[in-house]
Amino acid sequence: MNPDELRRKCIALLVQADDGHPGSVMSLVEIVAGLDPSHRLIISEGHAAMVVYPLLLERGLITQQDYDDFRKPGALLTMFPHKGIPGIHVSCGSLGNGLGYACGMAYAQRDQQFVCIISEGELYEGSTWEALMFARHYNLTNLRVIVNKNDAITLGRPQDCLDIPWRMLDSFANVEVRQTVKGKGVPAWEGKYQSHYWTRPDAAA
Amino acid sequence: MQQRDAFIAEIHRAALRDSKIMFLSADLGAPALDRYREECPSQFVHCGISEQNMVNVAVGMALAGKKPYIYAMSPFFLRCFEQLKLAAFHGVPITVVSVGAGLSYVGSGPTHYATEDIACYRTLVNAELYTCSTANQAAAMARKSVDSDHMQIVRLERGELAELYENPKVTDGYTILERPNDQHPYLACGYLVHWLKKRGYNVIDVYRQKPISPLLAIELEQYDYVHSFEEQYGYGGFGAAIIEALSDYGKKTRVFRRTLRDRPIYENGSREELLASAWT
Numbered sequence: 001m002n003p004d005e006l007r008r009k010c011i012a013l014l015v016q017a018d019d020g021h022p023g024s025v026m027s028l029v030e031i032v033a034g035l036d037p038s039h040r041l042i043i044s045e046g047h048a049a050m051v052v053y054p055l056l057l058e059r060g061l062i063t064q065q066d067y068d069d070f071r072k073p074g075a076l077l078t079m080f081p082h083k084g085i086p087g088i089h090v091s092c093g094s095l096g097n098g099l100g101y102a103c104g105m106a107y108a109q110r111d112q113q114f115v116c117i118i119s120e121g122e123l124y125e126g127s128t129w130e131a132l133m134f135a136r137h138y139n140l141t142n143l144r145v146i147v148n149k150n151d152a153i154t155l156g157r158p159q160d161c162l163d164i165p166w167r168m169l170d171s172f173a174n175v176e177v178r179q180t181v182k183g184k185g186v187p188a189w190e191g192k193y194q195s196h197y198w199t200r201p202d203a204a205a
Numbered sequence: 206m207q208q209r210d211a212f213i214a215e216i217h218r219a220a221l222r223d224s225k226i227m228f229l230s231a232d233l234g235a236p237a238l239d240r241y242r243e244e245c246p247s248q249f250v251h252c253g254i255s256e257q258n259m260v261n262v263a264v265g266m267a268l269a270g271k272k273p274y275i276y277a278m279s280p281f282f283l284r285c286f287e288q289l290k291l292a293a294f295h296g297v298p299i300t301v302v303s304v305g306a307g308l309s310y311v312g313s314g315p316t317h318y319a320t321e322d323i324a325c326y327r328t329l330v331n332a333e334l335y336t337c338s339t340a341n342q343a344a345a346m347a348r349k350s351v352d353s354d355h356m357q358i359v360r361l362e363r364g365e366l367a368e369l370y371e372n373p374k375v376t377d378g379y380t381i382l383e384r385p386n387d388q389h390p391y392l393a394c395g396y397l398v399h400w401l402k403k404r405g406y407n408v409i410d411v412y413r414q415k416p417i418s419p420l421l422a423i424e425l426e427q428y429d430y431v432h433s434f435e436e437q438y439g440y441g442g443f444g445a446a447i448i449e450a451l452s453d454y455g456k457k458t459r460v461f462r463r464t465l466r467d468r469p470i471y472e473n474g475s476r477e478e479l480l481a482s483a484w485t
Contacts, residue, residue, distance in 0.1 A: 083268070083295060090268055090295070097291060100258045104265020104273075107250070108227075127288070130258035137253075 001058055003033040007185045009054040011201060017071040020079055023195030024048035027150035027180040028117065035115055040089055040105070044098020045119035045148065046080040052087070053077055061087040096125025099145065103134050106143035114143045121153045123164050132172050145175040150182040152193035208361040209304050211340035213237035215347035216274055220245045223351070227266055231256045231277040233304065238276070256281050260288035260299075267297035272351070279305040279319030279360060286325055293329040293356050300350040301358040306336055306395045307436030308483075309363035311476045315469040322360070324441030327415045332356035334415035335375070336394040339366060342373040342412060349375050362395050369398065369410070378418030382408040390425070392447055392460075393434040396476070401434060414443060417450035425451060430459040439464035439485070 001009075007029045014020045028043070028051045035041060037059065043049035050070075057067045062076065062085065069075035076084070082091040089105070092098045102116035122128045135143055147169070151157050158164050169175050182196075183189025188203045213228075214237045220226040221244070228241060229250045242249045252259035256277050263273035282289070282303050292299055303319070310317035326334045332355065337343040343361055350357045374380060381390075382398070384407045391406040398410045411421065425431055425447075433444035444462035451458050463484050470483050 090264070091291070094287060094291060096257075097261050097288065100261025100288075101265040101268070103258070104262035104267075105269045106265075107262065108266045108269035108271050127255075127257040127261065130253070130255035131261065133253060134255070134258055134262060138250075 001033055001055060003030045006033045006051070006054055010051055011186060013050065013053060013070055014198075015201060017079070018200075019071065019198050020050065021047040021196055022186065022189045022198065022201070023152060023183040023192065024119065024148075024150070025051050026184045026186065026189060027182050028148055029184065031117060031146055031148065031178055031180065036113070039113040039115045039144075042090055042092070042098050042102040042105070042114065042116045043081075044092050044102075044116060044122060045095065046091070046093035046098070048119070048148075049081045049088075049092060050077070050079060052081070056085070056087045059087065095119070095122045096127040098122075099128055099131035100134070102143055102145075103131050103138075103140060106135070106140045107138055110142055112142060115146065116143060117146045117148055120147055120149045120151075120158060120164060123147070124162065132175070135174070136172050141174065143174060145172070147175065147177045148180055149177050150180045152182040152196065154193070154196050156193050206340045207235070207363070207365055208337050208340050208343035209235045209302070209363075210237035211344040212302060212337075212347040212359070212361060213241055215344045216351070217241045217245065219348075219351045220248050223272070224248065225270060225272045226351070227263075227271045227273045229259050229263055229273055229275045231259045231275075231281065233277050256285040257288050260285045260292055263299045264292045264295055264297060267299055268295065272298050274300045274302055274350075276302045276304070278317070279303040279309070279322060280317050283319075283322060283325060289326075290329060293332045296331050296355055298354050299356050300353070301356070303358065303360045305363045306360040307362075307397075308470070308476050308479055309396070311479060312473065314471055318436075318470060319360070320437050320465055320470075323414055323435070323437050323443050323446070326358050327441065327446060329356065329358070332358055332415065333413065334358045334360070335413050336360040337362065338395050338398040338410050338412060339368050339370060339373065341368055341370060342375065345373045345375045360395065366396065366399055369402070375412065377420065378411070378413035378416070379421045379424075380410045380412065381424070382410060389428050389431055391432045391434060392444075394443060395436075397434045397436065400477070400480075411443070411447070414446050417446050419450075419454055422450050422454035422456050425458045426456045428458050430461060432461050432463065434463045435465075436480070437464060438467060
């Protein structure tokens, strides 16, 4: 699926639910659209992981009905994806835990490629660094870590809240920092840290 | 033999047959673990002093088809309580091997005492909670854990304690020790089973704290009151679990609880001396 199509579908899902975390979801579109489908994906920032729902439908892992019922009572698809959904390997939502799960999977299945996306906000969590050290020590070359750097946490830009020492990441192989744009593609959301929480896309930009 | 060595020796035996078994340590050792590491190096993972990541790695491994055991000192499993909560949600067969129940690490002070963990663990969904009183009970628990398909939390005592059982059962949830008199029973787990037995009380070893067996509630129904002793603070601990079970099963038996007073324990002294001043 190309990024534009994925972006349109994510906007539609968010609008249908009239809820969600648009800033983070839209910032992940290009990364997720460009991944190799044979790699197992763990999105640690669970609030943004619904970005994969259009891909799950495209790959036939969920039904059109499941997709259309997103966030309806009793429906399969939730705002934070959980492992009961086909194609979702682990439930995430609490920041700083997904990379550890990915490490355990990659350690146990060395012949499978894994991709773990974490948000820059997760670099504040000590557990993220514990996991990075684990991946480095056990040489988990089958685990690629992508840091979604969209220059926003809930209360503003990280550098205005508590600066992140990015150079500390230089010690870890297989970690790439991807510059992204919070809320990309929708003027009411784009570049705004406030779009972490729900605002309608037709709100004044 | 210490409980941890009895437990690990059983896991060692199982691991030689079952390559799915993985033993993860947050930098805690044991003589039996040295032997395990020697003979099953590919089934041992040193996780560093990183309890949170150890739990998450175990979840990942379990989701990939492994059977992980995670091993650390009891007080430090509270650091990763949220990770344990998330692990429990995943419904995966992880066994928490927690060494140093209650005041086991006597002399180290409140940072090293596990005096709140029963209350915490009892809230975890789809998880069972055990505290072992003897080494052979710990070995039986280890054998049971190998076949479990969901989370088991096993609290082990540090140091050597006498054996109490010829053939310890770990499926009923409690064991009634030989009754030296006709007095009302005293309920406890772990080290306190020995403490009470030494003093001549009728002891029931309630080695499973979650779930409390309905059969225990029925057993206690005949008494107008029983006693519970614990090395936990009173809120949500061992005695609280007994009270809840009695209430839930509609029993009128009262429970007189001996719990830790609501303050940290900094004093020097033996475990018995600490208890004498720390208990309510």
